[in-house]
Every structure is written in structure tokens, then in C-alpha cells.
Amino acid sequence: EIIRDADAIPHIFGATKQDAFFGLGYAHAQDRLWQMEFQRRIGHGRLSEIFGPATIPQDRFLRTVGFGRAARAAWNATPDWAKQQVNAYVAGVNAFISTHHGSRLPPEFSLLRFEPEPWTGPDVVAWIKMMAWDLSANYSFELLRNDLVRAVGVDRMKQLMPMYAKHGLSILSDGGDAGEAGQAGGAGGAGKAGQAGQAGEAFVAHQSYLSFLPIPPVQPFQPFLPQDGLGSNNWVVDGTMTASGKPMLANDPHLGSRIPSTWYLAHVTAADFEIIGATLPGAPAVALGRNRRIAWGATNVAADVEDLYRERLDAGGRAAEFRGAMEPVTVIPETIAVKGADPVHIDVRVTRHGPLVSDALNANAAESKRTPKPPPMEPLAFRWTALDPDDSTLVSILKMNEARNWDDFTTALRDFVVPSQNWVYADVDGHIGYYAPGRIPIRRTGDGTLPADGWSGNAEWIGWVPFDQLPHLYDPPSHI
Numbered sequence: 001e002i003i004r005d006a007d008a009i010p011h012i013f014g015a016t017k018q019d020a021f022f023g024l025g026y027a028h029a030q031d032r033l034w035q036m037e038f039q040r041r042i043g044h045g046r047l048s049e050i051f052g053p054a055t056i057p058q059d060r061f062l063r064t065v066g067f068g069r070a071a072r073a074a075w076n077a078t079p080d081w082a083k084q085q086v087n088a089y090v091a092g093v094n095a096f097i098s099t100h101h102g103s104r105l106p107p108e109f110s111l112l113r114f115e116p117e118p119w120t121g122p123d124v125v126a127w128i129k130m131m132a133w134d135l136s137a138n139y140s141f142e143l144l145r146n147d148l149v150r151a152v153g154v155d156r157m158k159q160l161m162p163m164y165a166k167h168g169l170s171i172l173s174d175g176g177d178a179g180e181a182g183q184a185g186g187a188g189g190a191g192k193a194g195q196a197g198q199a200g201e202a203f204v205a206h207q208s209y210l211s212f213l214p215i216p217p218v219q220p221f222q223p224f225l226p227q228d229g230l231g232s233n234n235w236v237v238d239g240t241m242t243a244s245g246k247p248m249l250a251n252d253p254h255l256g257s258r259i260p261s262t263w264y265l266a267h268v269t270a271a272d273f274e275i276i277g278a279t280l281p282g283a284p285a286v287a288l289g290r291n292r293r294i295a296w297g298a299t300n301v302a303a304d305v306e307d308l309y310r311e312r313l314d315a316g317g318r319a320a321e322f323r324g325a326m327e328p329v330t331v332i333p334e335t336i337a338v339k340g341a342d343p344v345h346i347d348v349r350v351t352r353h354g355p356l357v358s359d360a361l362n363a364n365a366a367e368s369k370r371t372p373k374p375p376p377m378e379p380l381a382f383r384w385t386a387l388d389p390d391d392s393t394l395v396s397i398l399k400m401n402e403a404r405n406w407d408d409f410t411t412a413l414r415d416f417v418v419p420s421q422n423w424v425y426a427d428v429d430g431h432i433g434y435y436a437p438g439r440i441p442i443r444r445t446g447d448g449t450l451p452a453d454g455w456s457g458n459a460e461w462i463g464w465v466p467f468d469q470l471p472h473l474y475d476p477p478s479h480i
Contacts, residue, residue: 002027011267018088020270021284025092025119028264032281033096034106035260036127037116039282043126044068045336050112052339057364063334064348064360066387067133071126073389078121082395086121089284093119127282128394132386134255135419138448139306139382145450146308163449172471232299236424236432238479247426251288251297263287275401285397293404294427301436303420305386307443307461309353309454311379320351320379321455327352353381353454381454383461385439386418393417396437406433406474413437414467432479435472440465 001013002023010027014020028036041047045062047055062068078086097116109115141161148157232254239245255262263278268286277289288297312321319326329349336344346363349356358380365374385391392415399412409425413435420438425431441461446452452459 009265009267012269014268014270017270017273018084020268020273021085021088022092022095024266024268024279024284025089025094026096027092027266028279028281029093029096029119032260032264033116034108036093036119036282037109039127039130040119040123043071043123043130045334048336048338048344050114050339053341056336056338056344057360057367059336060344060346060363061357061360063336063346064355064357065382065384066332066348066350066355067126067129068122069332070387070389070391071122071129074125074129074391074394075122077390077392078125078395082398083121085398086124086284086394090119090121090124124283125394127280129386129391131280132393132419135300135302136306136384136386137302138304139308139384142306142308142449142451149450163447172473234297234299234422234424236297236426236434236480238426238432238475239430240479246428247295247430247432249295249297249424249426249432251299251424253288253297253299273402283394283397285394285401287397291401291403292428294409294425296400296409296426297424298421301420301422301438303436303438303440304448305384305418305420305439305441307353307383307441307448307459308357308451309351309381309383309459310451311351311353311356311381311454313379317349317379320381322352323455323457329356351381351454354383354387356380357382380451384418385441388417388439391417405429406431409433410435410472431475433472433474436470437467438470440470 003011003013005011008031010023010031012020012023012027014023041050042058042062045059045068047062048059075083097118101115103110105115145157145161148160152160232252234249234251234253236247236249238247242248260281262280264281265277266279266286267276268274273291275286275289275291277286279286289295313319313329314326318329318331320329321327329351332348332350334346334348336346338344346359349359356379358377361380362376365377396412396415396417399415400409403409403412405427406425409423410433413423414437416437417439420436420440423435423437425433425435441448442463442465444458444460444462446459
């Protein structure tokens with residue numbers, strides 16, 4: 001049963017958890033089907049099927065990075081219990097799709113003259129990965145820093161794009177110095193995100209200088225890339241600081257303004273299950289909200305989990321050098337269907353470090369009408385934690401929705417891969433906490449700010465920062 005309140009927010013009641021997720025899927029499709037369809041096509045690089053040649057550059061880039069391939073791999077690695085919940089949600093989406101055609105669909109479908117295909121599990125994962133992309137930043141800034149180094153040298157680049165605040169970086173206090181963290185753009189008591197805020201301000205201050213440099217735009221996909229210097233906030237205080245004597249948690253994520261909104265408020269209830277808060281259309285969970293025992297909220301850490309590697313290829317471009325030997329390059333054929341035009345066939349080349357995104361960027365630049373044309377980019381492979389086949393972020397969120405205490409909550413966060421978030425926590429027993437989980441790479445050398453030599457082996461990822469060593473607090477003496 002779906003009951004809508006005066007604000008049209010759905011309150012969904014099911015006999016079982018699967019019934020309730022079915023209802024959430026139906027409600028999402030009922031209110032946001034075009035948004036979900038558009039997001040799905042971004043995730044799989046299938047925009048040109050409905051928009052025509054204008055979006056070939058976007059599809060080429062999306063297919064090269066391989067969001068869809070990564071989503072399918074992660075779905076295959078998802079445990080059965082999680083698949084059951086997702087499949088129940090997907091069935092709800094498809095129940096709406098199967099009973100609504102033509103004029104009963106959102107008007108965008110009629111304007112573009114197509115009807116949506118059935119929803120699938122990988123579609124759910126694909127949009128979660130796109131959200132991770134939207135909240136990541138280092139890839140595009142590595143490219144920009146690389147161009148700056150060539151134009152003005154390393155020292156001037158560091159002045160134009162400082163990585164950290166000039167007075168140093170506070171990773172995490174005991175929560176008492178919330179003012180400093182808040183000014184830096186991070187969570188109260190969690191200065192980790194402050195580096196993005198102050199570095200971003202410095203970057204903005206120097207943009208007038210950048211405009212005079214003889215540097216072409218990083219790439220035609222730039223409007224779709226994340227921007228540095230954005231900030232959100234979240235706060236949690238315990239009962240010693242509230243009139244009720246209970247904890248209070250507040251969350252204000254500063255995502256870009258969109259119509260419709262990124263978020264969709266919903267209340268989902270079953271016999272032994274209840275969640276309420278902000279959901280993502282296309283995903284079966286409350287991303288920010290509460291259940292019967294705990295509440296949680298998040299802001300972006302902006303952790304550097306993306307690296308670019310310069311590759312040395314053989315004359316045919318089918319082998320890459322690594323530590324003195326040549327390794328075969330994997331070639332993945334992709335076909336982009338284009339409305340009103342012939343399909344576009346591309347070969348995605350993948351080294352041990354990841355897909356050669358330079359192939360897509362060079363092709364897009366060559367086809368662009370922008371002049372003068374930038375020089376061809378050297379072979380650059382893209383390494384990103386979200387492309388790992390064992391990305392279990394979806395599983396983490398589903399577990400989080402069912403957590404009953406701090407131990408359950410942090411157990412769920414162990415599966416959280418990307419994008420790393422500043423999670424704040426409160427529960428009915430009066431406890432509060434903070435954790436910044438995520439798969440953070442340990443590099444053999446280097447700091448990930450510039451493209452690394454892929455052939456030397458010196459900049460390989462050799463492991464992950466242990467979960468227990470990631471920033472966290474539980475019931476801090478500051479009570480905040």
C-alpha cells in the first residue's frame with residue numbers, strides 16, 4: 001500500500017521487506033521515470049540512442065571509462081540476499097513500466113519517441129557509480145595540473161592549485177574544534193573535508209590567471225566533470241546539548257541544483273523494517289535518514305581515489321611496457337547506437353591500470369568544432385576504485401538501512417568503497433559517532449596529484465588504508 005501525505009511524499013507499507021521495496025520501486029517510477037531513464041542511459045553510455053549524434057562524445061567517454069561494465073561486474077559479485085532486495089525494487093519499477101505506455105508515460109518519452117526498457121539490477125548499480133563519479137574530483141584536476149606544469153612549471157602550478165590549506169591540514173580533532181572544520185567546508189569535528197574547501201577557494205581566486213595561459217580546455221567532457229571547492233555540512237550532538245536530552249543530527253548535502261531533485265523523500269515500512277529519509281530514484285535504499293533505532297547523514301570527503309598513468313605502448317598500440325616487459329593490452333569492442341545515424345564502433349583499450357581514457361578524449365577533441373585544436377594527448381590510463389569488480393557500496397548501504405547500533409553501522413561501512421563520505425551517526429540510546437569509510441589507496445610512491453609513469457611500477461597501488469585507521473569518533477568528550 002502506498003499512501004501519500006499532503007506533500008505527496010509516499011508512505012509505503014508492505015507485509016515483507018520485499019513487498020515494501022517493490023512499492024518503493026513503483027513510487028520512484030510513478031514520479032521520476034524520465035529522470036531514472038536519463039540517469040540509466042548516462043550510466044551505460046546510451047544517450048545517443050535517443051538524442052542522436054550530439055551525445056556521441058559523452059557516450060564515447062562513458063563507454064571508455066566503463067561505468068556499465070563495472071556495474072555489471074559489481075552486480076555479479078553482489079550476494080544473493082542483497083540481490084533479492086534489489087530485484088524486488090526492480091520488479092516494482094517494471095510493474096509501472098509494463099502498465100504505462102504512450103501518453104501515460106512522462107512527456108519526454110513521447111517527445112523522443114521511445115518507451116523505456118525493463119529495469120535491471122545493473123541499472124541500479126550504474127547510477128550509484130555515476131553518483132560516485134559526480135562526487136570525485138581528482139581525475140580532471142590531474143589533467144589540469146599536468147597542463148599547468150607544462151606551461152608554467154611545478155612551483156607555479158602548486159601556487160595556482162594548492163592541495164592543502166596554507167596553515168596546515170587538520171584531519172580529525174576530538175570534535176571540540178567544530179568551528180575550524182566548519183569554516184573549512186567539512187563536517188563539524190571532522191576537518192578531513194576542509195582541504196577541498198580551502199584548496200578550492202584558492203583555485204577560484206587564481207582562475208583569472210589561468211584564463212591567460214595558453215592551455216586548451218582539459219577536454220570536451222569538462223561540463224560533465226565534478227568541480228572542486230564545493231562543500232556540504234552535517235552535524236551531530238549528544239543529549240547533553242539538546243532540550244530533549246536526546247541526540248540531534250542534521251545533514252545538508254550541497255549537491256548541484258537539478259529539476260527534478262537528486263533526492264526523493266520516502267517512508268518505507270514492513271513488519272520488522274522501517275526507513276525514512278532521502279532516497280535516490282533508481283536505488284532501493286534510504287541514503288540519508290533513519291530507521292527505528294539509528295539516524296545517519298553524510299557529506300563528501302573528496303578522497304583521492306583516482307589516478308592517471310602515462311603508458312608506453314608498442315607501435316601497434318596493443319601492448320604496454322611494465323617494468324621492462326611488454327604486457328598485452330585488453331581490447332573491448334563497444335558499439336554506440338545513434339538515432340538517425342550509423343552506429344559508432346570503438347575499441348576500448350585497457351592496461352593493467354585501467355582504460356585508456358586518452359583515446360576518448362583525443363577522439364572527442366578531433367571531432368570538436370572548437371579551434372584551435374589541442375595537441376593529441378599522450379596515452380593515459382585511468383585507475384579508479386569504482387571500477388573494481390568487487391565494489392560493494394550498494395551492499396553497504398543496504399546493511400546500513402538495517403543497522404541497530406554503532407557496531408552494526410560500522411560493520412556496514414566496512415563494505416563502503418566509493419565515494420568516501422563523512423558519515424555522522426546518532427541512536428536512540430544516546431550515542432553519537434562519525435566515520436569516513438572508503439577504499440583509500442596506498443601508493444608505492446607519489447601523492448596522486450599528477451599523472452604517474454605507468455611503466456616503472458613505482459606508483460602502483462599496493463593496498464588500502466585499513467578501516468580502523470580511517471578517521472572516526474564515537475561518543476567524543478566534546479559531545480559534538
